[in-house]
Amino acid sequence: MARIPAYKELINTRLANTYGGWIYCEGCNKTIGYLCYVTYDLFRFDYRCKCGNCGSVHLVFERQSTEQTSSEQSLITIKNRLCCPEDKSPLATILEKNLASYKYEISCKTCNTKYQVE
Ligand SMILES: [Zn+2]
Ligand SMILES: [Zn+2]
Structure with a gap:
């Protein structure tokens, strides 16, 4: 089912596909992460690459349900993928070795919970 983003x-920064896939720094063309297409409702990623480039990705889909809860919990890592601790939905991968600094915010579509890392 096609989903229409409310904001992009x-x-x-370059994305391999319209709403996800590999994330590339436009400064050095290196891969800096991976975003799963169908499991998130919101993704906001700000980074400084080791090449010196600063970039960001901001994608928001219309939410099906109204309430979104913020969680203090951390995402869990399963096979190099950051996953929702509630339902194990794979959400994204951040390639820390290519990044000088980063922060992100991501919400899981399945349980409507938002996670933040600064
Ligand atoms: Zn770079
Ligand atoms: Zn979830």
């Missing part, structure tokens, strides 16, 4: 903004 990419700064100095």
Whole structure:
């Protein structure tokens, strides 16, 4: 089922596919992460690449349900993929070795919970 994003903004960053896939830094063309297509409702990623480029990704889908809860919990890592601790939905991968610094916010579509890492 096709989903329509309510908001999409990419700064100095390239996505392999329209709403997900590999994330590339436009400064050095290196892979800096991976975003799963169908499991998130919101993804906001700000980073500074080791090449010096600063960039960001901001994608938001219309939410089906109204309430979104924020969780203090951390995402869990399963096979290099950051996953929702509630339902184990795979959400994203951040390739820390290519990044000088980063922060992100991601919400899981399945349980409507938002996770934040600064
Ligand atoms: Zn770079
Ligand atoms: Zn979840």
